[in-house]
Amino acid sequence: MATPTPTRQRRRGHDPESVLATAVGVFNERGYDGTSMEDLARALGVTKSAIYYHVPGKEQLLSRALDRALDGLFEMVADERASSGAAIERLEWVVRQSVRLLIDRLPYVTLLLRVRGNSGTELAALERRREFDRFISRLVTEAATEGSIRADVDPGLVTRLLFGSVNSITEWYQPARGASADDLADALLKMTFGGLRVDPAA
Amino acid sequence: MATPTPTRQRRRGHDPESVLATAVGVFNERGYDGTSMEDLARALGVTKSAIYYHVPGKEQLLSRALDRALDGLFEMVADERASSGAAIERLEWVVRQSVRLLIDRLPYVTLLLRVRGNSGTELAALERRREFDRFISRLVTEAATEGSIRADVDPGLVTRLLFGSVNSITEWYQPARGASADDLADALLKMTFGGLRVDPAA
DNA sequence: TTGTCAACTGACCGAATGTTCGGTAAACAA
């Protein structure tokens, strides 16, 4: 009755969502601290002050973007497939999902991986990220205890190097030209779990 | 005869080198754009203007730091061991040397890996870095052609994931508590070349 | 004792920063 058309064809213009999307893009190009509100305004095609009509300020943009990445990570570890079954299977699943999430939310995860703790917002994000890292580290330790991955390298080190590879995706992946998330995950798992070297005995 | 003591016990105080070292440390903590000259001055225990007695300005500090990392990389690829012998051997050597350089010049390389191209200085550094990356990529391709590393993953992808692991060292390595460069390189090569998974047939 | 000089300080500059505010044109509702 009221609200005749629930979402009437809203006239051209921005909204909090489109501002966030553009902002994250610019943040990733120039870095958060290297981006001025003037830069954002230019990218949006409006003046600086128009931005404040849609969002409360620069730091809120960062905060919302980081949450979008972190929420994805924590939804992942909350899944049953991350906590039941053989540790090696869970680890593979988590790595695969991480690659998928990285690509699904590329700009948001990219931003997260570059945070250094310059503000309360950044420190809070860093702490949530460390919690995720601890989860992965436990998984790797379990897989080593299980005997399914090599035990001659410290599990903490394995975790870091493995996710060093995974996270590097944000540094070079181009959605337009790159492989699909699944293809990328396949290649990454083949490499990290199977190893680069061809068996001379084969 | 002249200059009675070539380097007399110079009185307390800073010099271009110590300013650079401190600056790079702060740049890595807060990010280059997130660091003000006031921040630097505080870290050095002097006023802002004292910094300009030793170095020409903020961007020169960045430039000198990046050169220190890039010069190391190019000295490495200029070595004979990077260009003669089996490709797989050269690749292993370059990876090992990269780990060593990363740790030897940790703060400088860390800074280099975070550059995004916001200024002429940064763009020039990015271009030199890309040249290094191309060298590595060629090496990996040769090793694949040789048949010494797996051919079922694109060489460009292998390069990126491999050096994703290597470069991640800057994100977590702590000189005081961490392993030596050689131990780290051993573990990394074991993992990346040998693979994580334990052979079920073994 | 005087002079030199490296190493700094403190006051300052113009430009850029993130943010606020008063106003306004266009679309829509009554």
Place this chain on the structure above:
DNA sequence: TTGTTTACCGAACATTCGGTCAGTTGACAA
């Protein structure tokens, strides 16, 4: 027609920025 809302502009705000410069300090040489 009138009033309201949406989405914006332009000017201004206080603050911070990188950088300059005239002067001061203290160690040392002559």
